[in-house]
């Protein structure tokens with residue numbers, strides 16, 4: 001059974017609902033799942049998981065602040081991260097998410113995480129449609145990307 005951690009940062013709840021959909025997808029594929037806000041995740045938490053799914057909003061065309069702090073903690077504790085851990089992102093946005101996606105991509109390369117599945121970008125005005133994409137992402141990551 002794979003172990004998947006889903007983490008999120010939200011202001012208004014949309015990104016949290018996408019994270020919950022990803023959890024539901026991963027669980028439906030038989031994974032052992034956990035969901036936590038980004039502020040509650042430490043590098044140690046990546047020592048024994050198979051996949052990390054991170055959901056962020058896009059304030060000021062960037063990942064949200066606590067999300068960046070999480071990546072900084074992960075970098076400082078990168079020796080604790082299990083090699084080959086899969087990673088996928090969900091970006092909830094109003095405008096073009098490419099700059100945020102590129103930035104997260106660069107960071108996961110630094111961290112040695114393995115890009116899994118097709119990342120999900122959801123317009124904040126179309127969250128209901130995005131939940132199905134997030135659910136499918138959860139399934140894909142649970143199945144090894």
Ligand SMILES: Cc1cc2nc3c(=O)[nH]c(=O)nc-3n(C[C@H](O)[C@H](O)[C@H](O)COP(=O)(O)O)c2cc1C
Pocket residue numbers: 009010011012013014015016057058059060061062092093094095096124
């Ligand atoms: C302070 C602030 C600044 C924002 N700036 C942007 C932005 O530059 N680009 C963008 O795509 N969305 C921006 N947004 C909209 C967020 O992407 C949107 O609120 C979010 O996707 C909704 O998710 P949530 O309900 O999980 O907070 C901003 C939101 C806030 C609160």
